[in-house]
Amino acid sequence: MAEDGIDPRRWAALALLCTANFMVILDAQIVLLALPSIDHDLGFSGGGAQWVLSAYLLGFGGLMLLGGRAADLLGRRRTFLTGTALFLVASLLCGLAWTGGALIAARVVQGISAALMAPSALSLVTATFEEGPARNKALAIWSSVGGFGATAALLVGGTLTDTLGWPWVFFLNVPVAAVLLALGPALLSESKGTARAYDPLGALTVTLAVSAAVYGIVRVPETGWTGPSTIAALLIAVAAGALFVWIETRSAAPLVPLRIFRSRRLNGGNLAMLVTAVAAFGTSFTVSQYAQGVLDYSPLEFGLATAVLPVMAVVGSYAAQSAIGRVDVRPVATTGLVFMAAGCVALGQITENSTYLTGLLPGLFLFGTGLGTCAVAATVAALSAATDRDSGLASGLNTAAFQLGGALGVAVASTVGSRTGTVDGFRTAFDTAAGIALAGAVIAGLLLATPRRRRVSEPTEVTTLEKERT
Incomplete structure (x- = not known):
């Protein structure tokens, strides 16, 4: 530890945590281009190969x-390393899968391990960097790496499948996870767990509620919004969610203390992240359908053509972390969402004869800039509103908002027209994403205002009181 109290290992720790974030985001989509090969080799029936993708999202x-609350109660580093070890084993089992059922089961375990890794890693970032410019810069790097992971999945997945075979889509994780496990104990500081009692009923009901919601949403492209399985799953999610709230109000040691939702900034940050993910995943899905279905791009060509999106996301991320120190999160988040909407409007001008320069590049440029900008602002808003004892939970909520929004974005895009394979359908999907992004800008403007009574001394007072309690 340096004399000024700042850990000299913090940037190395950030690199390690961002590597984990990259791997988790990568695996959410990397199998997309490998699905035809997986289906051919393992012999899925009736569109069952889609569950190789959905099973991960369900567990995650x-x-x-x-996973986020486990980081608070049991220790952030312990939770992160446990999740990483499980991720390594699950990835190995995925690559060695001998049947379709075995692969889907391993993907569920892989998603569960990611649910332990991602929120604990993000809470470690906030704990490692003090609030202010340093943390904002760290979160900008975190967000930009996530953007690279989402796009690299399309590039890496296609390349590995064409050269080494689909198992290497999963084997790729094994050496990376091994390095994380080797370096993690030396670079990451452990937080003091606060577990004195547990809330098993709360854990059961919230897991059922979120899992049912994710299941219902990922089924939408197959069954539609009015399909029996979709409606049943969403009704279960609502019922389990209501039961969860009732349990938490009466629990002596609630898994999710409901007081955390009193913060408008936390709620606003998470809603902004949800909307960002809806627009981002819906737009990416539609761009993929258009580029490969109409422009006839190969997987590799598509990955290279869309590289402008993560590049501009990095630019937007760094612009956001610089601007937040001067103008706060509300104008940054709203500006980012407006840029995303403008990008979708530009993409909505595509025709059957559009070229890359006229059809995709302008929209991807604007959309990527807005995506990076809003992702950083939403993360900063949500995490800065939480106390240290709730940082893991706040990270879990923020990451859950992104994942739930991603599943919802694909469901919305597929049902409003992009699955028709027609340019008119693609335009409708882009216009819908633009409307969602603009609605998000309004939400961010209403909820992300800095409270008038907030003073620089208030966070210090809260921190001091919490230190006295512990």
């Missing part, structure tokens, strides 16, 4: 809040 989204 369903356990996200539990």
